[in-house]
Amino acid sequence: MAAHSETNWLTEPxxxxxxxxxxxxxxxxxxxxxxLAAHGLSLxxxxxxxxxxxxxxxxxxxxxxxxxxxxxRSRLTHTATRLEKRGWVVREPCxxxxxxxxxxxxxxxxxxxxxxxxxxxxxxxxxxxxxxxxEQFATLGGAMENVMSGLDGFADSDGRAPNDRY
Amino acid sequence: MAAHSETNWLTEPxxxxxxxxxxxxxxxxxxxxxxLAAHGLSLxxxxxxxxxxxxxxxxxxxxxxxxxxxxxRSRLTHTATRLEKRGWVVREPCxxxxxxxxxxxxxxxxxxxxxxxxxxxxxxxxxxxxxxxxEQFATLGGAMENVMSGLDGFADSDGRAPNDRY
DNA sequence: CAAATAAGATTGAACTCTCAACTATTCCCA
DNA sequence: TGGGAATAGTTGAGAGTTCAATCTTATTTG
Numbered sequence: 001m002a003a004h005s006e007t008n009w010l011t012e013p014x015x016x017x018x019x020x021x022x023x024x025x026x027x028x029x030x031x032x033x034x035x036l037a038a039h040g041l042s043l044x045x046x047x048x049x050x051x052x053x054x055x056x057x058x059x060x061x062x063x064x065x066x067x068x069x070x071x072x073r074s075r076l077t078h079t080a081t082r083l084e085k086r087g088w089v090v091r092e093p094c095x096x097x098x099x100x101x102x103x104x105x106x107x108x109x110x111x112x113x114x115x116x117x118x119x120x121x122x123x124x125x126x127x128x129x130x131x132x133x134x135e136q137f138a139t140l141g142g143a144m145e146n147v148m149s150g151l152d153g154f155a156d157s158d159g160r161a162p163n164d165r166y
Numbered sequence: 167m168a169a170h171s172e173t174n175w176l177t178e179p180x181x182x183x184x185x186x187x188x189x190x191x192x193x194x195x196x197x198x199x200x201x202l203a204a205h206g207l208s209l210x211x212x213x214x215x216x217x218x219x220x221x222x223x224x225x226x227x228x229x230x231x232x233x234x235x236x237x238x239r240s241r242l243t244h245t246a247t248r249l250e251k252r253g254w255v256v257r258e259p260c261x262x263x264x265x266x267x268x269x270x271x272x273x274x275x276x277x278x279x280x281x282x283x284x285x286x287x288x289x290x291x292x293x294x295x296x297x298x299x300x301e302q303f304a305t306l307g308g309a310m311e312n313v314m315s316g317l318d319g320f321a322d323s324d325g326r327a328p329n330d331r332y
Numbered sequence: 333c334a335a336a337t338a339a340g341a342t343t344g345a346a347c348t349c350t351c352a353a354c355t356a357t358t359c360c361c362a
Numbered sequence: 363t364g365g366g367a368a369t370a371g372t373t374g375a376g377a378g379t380t381c382a383a384t385c386t387t388a389t390t391t392g
Contacts, residue, residue, distance in 0.1 A: 007284040017307025024310030025191055026236035027317040063370060070192035075349055077372055099357045099370040118173040131312045139305040141183025144190030146297045151193040229340060241379060243342055265340040265387045
């Protein structure tokens with residue numbers, strides 16, 4: 001057993017796949033972001049109000065939402081403040097836990113989601129779904145679920161890893 | 167044929183795959199970014215010097231590099247300036263086209279890439295490659311190549327789409 | 333060939349995100 | 363039950379990114 005730490009480089013096909021993932025992913029996100037920018041919001045802003053719109057109460061705890069959209073709590077705080085200024089969300093106290101804040105979608109915000117959703121969906125189709133076979137897409141989804149489960153709880157919402165508090 | 171524009175929502179499994187892609191992708195990038203942050207650089211900075219290190223001349227035109235790593239020219243200009251301050255790259259005039267700039271990896275920069283590459287690779291393996299079957303990973307790569315080719319030339323490096331210049 | 337247009341890159345101001353520090357509340361347990 | 367630790371969220375300053383305008387050099391075309 002070689003005890004030395006020789007680097008196990010990626011194989012040629014692995015290398016290629018990894019590059020495609022990184023570059024293609026960046027291109028996709030950018031395209032979607034620009035698509036939404038034409039309607040006055042960014043992809044991550046859309047994710048936030050869209051997630052809220054799917055709750056039957058139309059509200060969610062800040063930290064829960066931060067985890068869901070993979071943003072730091074601090075970032076969500078700032079973004080929520082901006083969204084609040086635009087009238088799309090409001091903060092409500094969370095009864096039962098006075099530390100908590102419920103970010104709540106306003107009717108205006110809900111209207112915005114409904115207006116944007118079909119547009120955004122078209123772009124997701126055009127750039128992603130329609131470019132893949134059903135099987136490819138399903139495999140992609142499964143793969144990313146694997147990735148997610150491996151990373152679950154990897155870092156908390158403010159960037160400190162679980163084992164960072166020694 | 168219904169001429170109305172009713173929204174064709176994603177099917178349940180499509181929805182699930184898309185969400186996994188978005189969330190898993192964000193988690194992955196974030197994990198890799200943090201992994202590199204521990205060594206003093208961000209993922210996108212690493213991408214830049216890593217791409218340069220693979221050229222036999224160890225240099226690349228700004229715009230070509232910007233396209234490769236999917237950053238706007240402006241962003242690359244700023245980032246290159248910061249990398250230059252750290253001594254990892256230098257700008258050189260591009261003979262043959264006096265508009266051009268060749269971003270060039272310094273020996274120090276090359277050393278940094280060599281130092282970081284194995285670390286980064288381990289993280290890519292741990293969070294992505296090792297979590298997927300060979301077939302899943304290959305399919306993922308192929309899928310993202312499809313996405314890439316669909317988006318190729320979709321927007322230039324400063325964010326203006328090809329058909330934006332009317 | 334001169335004017336117009338395009339391409340390569342930069343600039344600086346506005347905006348967004350990160351990081352560390354901080355307040356407040358709740359949880360744990362001795 | 364009280365005090366330490368963990369959780370929820372915010373803050374502000376610094377770092378990074380975007381956007382539109384600008385400058386310079388190449389290329390096109392009338």
